[in-house]
Amino acid sequence: WGTLGHDTVAFIAQSFVSKKTASFAKALLNDSSDAYLANVATWADSYRYTAEGAFSSPLHYIDALDDPPAECNVDYERDCPEEGCIVSAIANYTARITPANVSLVERQKALKWVIHFLGDIHQPLHVENLEIGGNGINVTFNGTATNLHHIWDSNMPEKLIGGYSLSDARAWAGELVGAITAGKYANASSTWLNGIDIKDPVASAMVWAQDANSYVCTAVVPKGQEAVEGKELQGEYYDEAIVVIQQQIAKAGVRLAAWLDLIVEGKTGGH
Numbered sequence: 058w059g060t061l062g063h064d065t066v067a068f069i070a071q072s073f074v075s076k077k078t079a080s081f082a083k084a085l086l087n088d089s090s091d092a093y094l095a096n097v098a099t100w101a102d103s104y105r106y107t108a109e110g111a112f113s114s115p116l117h118y119i120d121a122l123d124d125p126p127a128e129c130n131v132d133y134e135r136d137c138p139e140e141g142c143i144v145s146a147i148a149n150y151t152a153r154i155t156p157a158n159v160s161l162v163e164r165q166k167a168l169k170w171v172i173h174f175l176g177d178i179h180q181p182l183h184v185e186n187l188e189i190g191g192n193g194i195n196v197t198f199n200g201t202a203t204n205l206h207h208i209w210d211s212n213m214p215e216k217l218i219g220g221y222s223l224s225d226a227r228a229w230a231g232e233l234v235g236a237i238t239a240g241k242y243a244n245a246s247s248t249w250l251n252g253i254d255i256k257d258p259v260a261s262a263m264v265w266a267q268d269a270n271s272y273v274c275t276a277v278v279p280k281g282q283e284a285v286e287g288k289e290l291q292g293e294y295y296d297e298a299i300v301v302i303q304q305q306i307a308k309a310g311v312r313l314a315a316w317l318d319l320i321v322e323g324k325t326g327g328h
């Protein structure tokens with residue numbers, strides 16, 4: 058996701074974390090503001106383009122070797138290489154947020170990565186190989202030449218909300234929190250934490266990866282890549298995709314909050 062998506066996921070999570078988790082995160086991040094998670098949600102995308110952080114670039118995705126739209130699936134052994142992927146990264150950095158023998162700077166980075174990667178693992182094209190996560194599929198959006206990955210990350214969310222500022226993210230998060238607690242996601246969201254087990258972070262992240270990857274076959278390239286290649290996608294394609302995007306952002310926020318609560322509760326062993 059771009060800035061709007063990541064900041065929105067973080068604001069949704071801020072609405073659902075326990076008081077204890079909020080205090081823990083504010084202290085570790087040294088930020089007592091009302092945007093303490095959102096303020097660090099895109100750090101990982103800046104860091105990956107520095108010399109020091111280049112190693113972390115492959116950790117933003119997992120390249121599923123499936124064949125959309127005929128088949129969509131992710132396989133950890135098959136698809137997560139030696140250098141790591143978003144699933145192994147979530148597992149590794151989850152384990153580096155609370156231990157006293159990890160330095161403060163490394164614990165801060167670990168939390169910032171988990172906040173970011175829980176967002177990215179909900180973007181279907183971050184859980185898909187097809188032409189490098191859709192980066193190699195040229196499309197136009199509102200007349201602008203771009204690619205399929207970029208419109209899912211940014212153009213389509215920004216068309217919906219009308220910008221990508223922190224206040225745009227706050228507003229979108231507010232709408233989605235309303236839909237989760239008492240609106241169109243009230244029923245579905247009760248299943249969004251199924252399969253989560255803090256003792257098995259790889260299995261938990263694989264549940265989220267399979268879920269996001271399934272939308273590659275149904276919403277990203279339902280009629281194959283030829284049907285979108287070179288096309289203008291701001292019409293019907295957008296109308297179908299934006300429904301999935303909203304739900305995936307909502308899920309990411311709910312799951313991030315629950316995951317952070319499990320990490321923080323795990324530290325002291327209970328309430």
Ligand code: ADE
Binds near residue numbers: 117118120182185192
């Ligand atoms: N680079 C290679 N695969 C990618 C993916 N699925 N998403 C983003 N960047 C990638």
Ligand code: ZN
Binds near residue numbers: 058059180183206210
């Ligand atoms: Zn992306």
Ligand code: ZN
Binds near residue numbers: 058101102177
């Ligand atoms: Zn990313």
